[in-house]
Amino acid sequence: MSRRHLGIFTAAVLAAASLTACGGSGDDSAASPKTLTYWASNQGASLEADKTTLQPELDKFEKQTGIKVNLEVVPWSDLLNRLLAAAASGKGPDVVNIGNTWSASLQATGALVEFDDATLQAVGGKDRIVPAALAAAGAPGKPPAAVPLYSMAYSLYYNKKAFADAGITAPPTTWEQLAEDGKKLTKGGKWGLAIEGANPSENAHHAFTFSQQYGGDWFDSAGKPTFDTPQNVSAIKRYVDFMAADKITNPSNAEYAQNQSVSDFANGKAAMLLWQSAGSNLKTQNMAADAYGVAPVPFLASPPAGGKKVNSMVAGINMAVFKHTKNKDGALSFVKFMTSDEEQTLLNKTYGSLPAVKTAGADPAFSAPEQKSIQETLVTTAAPLPQVPDESTFETLVGTAMKELFADAASGKPVTEQSVKAKLTDAQQKMR
Amino acid sequence: MATSTTAPNADRRVPRAGSPARGAARRPRGPRRSLLPYLLLAPAIVLELAIHVIPMVVGVWMSLLELTQFHIRDWSTAPFVGLENYRATLDLNSAAGKELLHSFWVTLIYSVLSVGFAWLLGIAAAVVLQKPFRGRAILRALFLTPYALPVYTAVITWSFLLQRDTGLVNHVLVDQLGLLNERPFWLIGDNSFWSLLVVSVWRNWPFAFLCLMAGLQNVPGELYEAAAIDGAGFWRRLRSVTLPMLRPVNLVLLLVLFLWTFNDFNTPYVLFGGSAPEQADLISIHIYRSSFKTWDFGSGSAMSVALLLFLLVVSAAYLLITNRRRDDHA
Numbered sequence: 001m002s003r004r005h006l007g008i009f010t011a012a013v014l015a016a017a018s019l020t021a022c023g024g025s026g027d028d029s030a031a032s033p034k035t036l037t038y039w040a041s042n043q044g045a046s047l048e049a050d051k052t053t054l055q056p057e058l059d060k061f062e063k064q065t066g067i068k069v070n071l072e073v074v075p076w077s078d079l080l081n082r083l084l085a086a087a088a089s090g091k092g093p094d095v096v097n098i099g100n101t102w103s104a105s106l107q108a109t110g111a112l113v114e115f116d117d118a119t120l121q122a123v124g125g126k127d128r129i130v131p132a133a134l135a136a137a138g139a140p141g142k143p144p145a146a147v148p149l150y151s152m153a154y155s156l157y158y159n160k161k162a163f164a165d166a167g168i169t170a171p172p173t174t175w176e177q178l179a180e181d182g183k184k185l186t187k188g189g190k191w192g193l194a195i196e197g198a199n200p201s202e203n204a205h206h207a208f209t210f211s212q213q214y215g216g217d218w219f220d221s222a223g224k225p226t227f228d229t230p231q232n233v234s235a236i237k238r239y240v241d242f243m244a245a246d247k248i249t250n251p252s253n254a255e256y257a258q259n260q261s262v263s264d265f266a267n268g269k270a271a272m273l274l275w276q277s278a279g280s281n282l283k284t285q286n287m288a289a290d291a292y293g294v295a296p297v298p299f300l301a302s303p304p305a306g307g308k309k310v311n312s313m314v315a316g317i318n319m320a321v322f323k324h325t326k327n328k329d330g331a332l333s334f335v336k337f338m339t340s341d342e343e344q345t346l347l348n349k350t351y352g353s354l355p356a357v358k359t360a361g362a363d364p365a366f367s368a369p370e371q372k373s374i375q376e377t378l379v380t381t382a383a384p385l386p387q388v389p390d391e392s393t394f395e396t397l398v399g400t401a402m403k404e405l406f407a408d409a410a411s412g413k414p415v416t417e418q419s420v421k422a423k424l425t426d427a428q429q430k431m432r
Numbered sequence: 433m434a435t436s437t438t439a440p441n442a443d444r445r446v447p448r449a450g451s452p453a454r455g456a457a458r459r460p461r462g463p464r465r466s467l468l469p470y471l472l473l474a475p476a477i478v479l480e481l482a483i484h485v486i487p488m489v490v491g492v493w494m495s496l497l498e499l500t501q502f503h504i505r506d507w508s509t510a511p512f513v514g515l516e517n518y519r520a521t522l523d524l525n526s527a528a529g530k531e532l533l534h535s536f537w538v539t540l541i542y543s544v545l546s547v548g549f550a551w552l553l554g555i556a557a558a559v560v561l562q563k564p565f566r567g568r569a570i571l572r573a574l575f576l577t578p579y580a581l582p583v584y585t586a587v588i589t590w591s592f593l594l595q596r597d598t599g600l601v602n603h604v605l606v607d608q609l610g611l612l613n614e615r616p617f618w619l620i621g622d623n624s625f626w627s628l629l630v631v632s633v634w635r636n637w638p639f640a641f642l643c644l645m646a647g648l649q650n651v652p653g654e655l656y657e658a659a660a661i662d663g664a665g666f667w668r669r670l671r672s673v674t675l676p677m678l679r680p681v682n683l684v685l686l687l688v689l690f691l692w693t694f695n696d697f698n699t700p701y702v703l704f705g706g707s708a709p710e711q712a713d714l715i716s717i718h719i720y721r722s723s724f725k726t727w728d729f730g731s732g733s734a735m736s737v738a739l740l741l742f743l744l745v746v747s748a749a750y751l752l753i754t755n756r757r758r759d760d761h762a
Contacts, residue, residue, distance in 0.1 A: 411621035
């Protein structure tokens with residue numbers, strides 16, 4: 001090989017090599033003790049809306065403590081990756097919002113400050129926090145890796161007018177009824193149920209609930225995955241069948257990953273929606289609060305042996321502090337501020353979620369029909385997702401498998417027990 | 433890449449003139465000569481090391497570790513597993529191995545088609561725009577637009593266009609032209625591969641056009657005149673004058689386009705949002721999913737290294753073959 005060829009070859013090697021050179025990067029942690037960097041999750045209708053909501057509160061905090069908080073609202077599609085990059089690099093924000101289902105996964109990286117009793121005391125005390133919410137903040141038997149911030153649960157949202165027009169008098173309480181009602185509601189370009197079919201996390205949340213109702217589990221007691229059990233196959237098939245068999249869901253929903261299902265519900269294109277705290281989002285899309293009803297998520301009419309009476313996960317947002325922060329005291333005082341009664345009331349009112357501290361529930365806003373339904377579910381029939389280190393991987397793998405099943409259903413391919421099982425077995429084999 | 437080929441191109445621009453020019457050029461001698469080139473190269477070498485070589489070595493090291501969420505914060509705690517990651521990901525009997533192989537074939541077909549179409553469009557446009565005419569400058573600028581647009585903006589726009597219910601593509605095909613009764617999906621199922629291909633060709637062909645257009649500037653007009661006098665028609669001139677004269681450009685262009693397309697991450701990532709449908713599961717997305725989404729960076733790195741080796745072999749073979757052919761011609 002001549003020198004010239006060597007030159008071309010070297011350049012080709014380097015062009016090819018750029019593939020291996022991918023990696024995460026994070027912003028620099030706040031170096032000065034008088035500033036903090038805070039990554040908020042996207043709770044409102046848009047990133048901008050969240051900034052508008054949060055900035056006045058951050059200004060208030062700065063006035064109280066002299067600590068300036070630099071806010072970045074991170075979209076859900078990026079949040080987990082960004083958190084992982086921050087954990088890996090030891091650079092990035094001081095305080096972050098995390099989906100509560102990721103608590104154990106992120107805890108396992110060892111990058112988050114542990115909220116032992118003393119640390120919890122520093123942010124206001126363990127006794128103030130709603131116990132169910134605290135249980136979803138880390139693996140059992142370990143100090144929580146985060147503090148609950150907003151509490152939510154799934155509800156069934158239904159369009160009152162569409163129900164009345166179809167002669168349906170009450171919201172469905174079983175999945176069988178929901179399918180029946182859905183068929184009555186599916187006509188003239190309108191559909192019974194809207195589903196966020198291409199959003200892995202959303203899919204995985206439903207995978208959990210349905211699996212519980214069928215008596216299944218996604219992990220055994222040792223934390224090992226049990227994805228392709230018959231119960232889980234039935235559970236996933238039941239959910240995907242709303243599109244594949246009952247045909248009460250628009251095939252287009254197989255493409256939805258940017259909350260288009262909420263928009264479809266708000267615009268009357270779909271009459272039912274399973275969602276967490278959809279109210280504030282529906283309001284920004286100009287759907288009046290009296291245009292829709294809120295009911296508990298249905299159950300199976302005749303649950304199989306071992307089926308649990310669970311119709312939602314304990315959903316919520318937690319607040320975590322990175323160990324790499326150079327201003328831990330400031331970060332903890334910010335967590336304390338955000339979980340104070342005043343902020344809890346104000347922020348949860350805005351987002352339509354429920355406070356994660358017991359002392360902030362008195363505001364009349366939290367006894368609106370939607371919030372009462374969420375409260376009811378959280379107290380009686382919600383269960384936390386398994387708090388195991390592989391939880392986030394479960395969401396990705398099973399959620400993606402379901403996305404592919406929805407794609408099959410949408411393009412007219414049959415969705416059978418075999419095809420569901422094959423996808424789940426594949427997903428399980430990718431866990432190591 | 434281009435700089436390494438301009439000098440050899442220059443001496444072949446007169447193909448039959450023999451090769452006394454090569455290697456015979458007098459170079460200035462003296463002590464300065466020995467230092468200056470290294471000084472000038474130093475910044476590039478430092479950057480090359482920092483941006484390419486070191487991450488590459490780190491990538492190889494990662495592929496030998498069990499680098500999961502438990503160890504990502506402190507790599508020194510990650511167990512050394514040797515070639516275990518390679519065994520697991522390249523085991524073609526396992527689900528992961530089969531998927532990797534599937535995604536490899538998809539990527540290969542995708543790259544060949546994408547480069548082929550991009551090159552065809554590029555050469556067609558370059559030849560048509562070779563002679564001056566009214567509006568040529570405008571067309572040139574227009575053709576380069578896809579290349580000038582930021583990739584994210586462009587591909588997000590495509591993803592809107594291709595949505596089933598609200599996308600413009602279906603609106604035109606179904607509502608306005610009435611060519612189809614059903615609204616097809618473009619971003620899931622079998623069509624997703626073709627959608628990806630169209631977007632990729634759309635993005636890449638202006639680069640081919642640009643390179644070929646530049647290459648055509650170097651073709652002496654006398655050659656065409658001579659060919660015309662010999663009675664050569666358009667196709668004959670294309671085959672016997674244009675393409676041979678563009679050979680050095682094509683040699684590099686095709687290789688670079690192939691490597692870029694094979695490694696393309698942005699287009700599928702933005703078009704499909706992180707997890708591509710099976711039919712369009714390009715290897716870059718596949719590796720991304722394996723490392724970032726399942727937090728298994730060891731396996732992801734093992735796949736990357738395996739892919740790097742493959743591309744090295746392809747590049748080496750390509751260069752050997754094309755060089756031998758050229759030497760035969762000379």
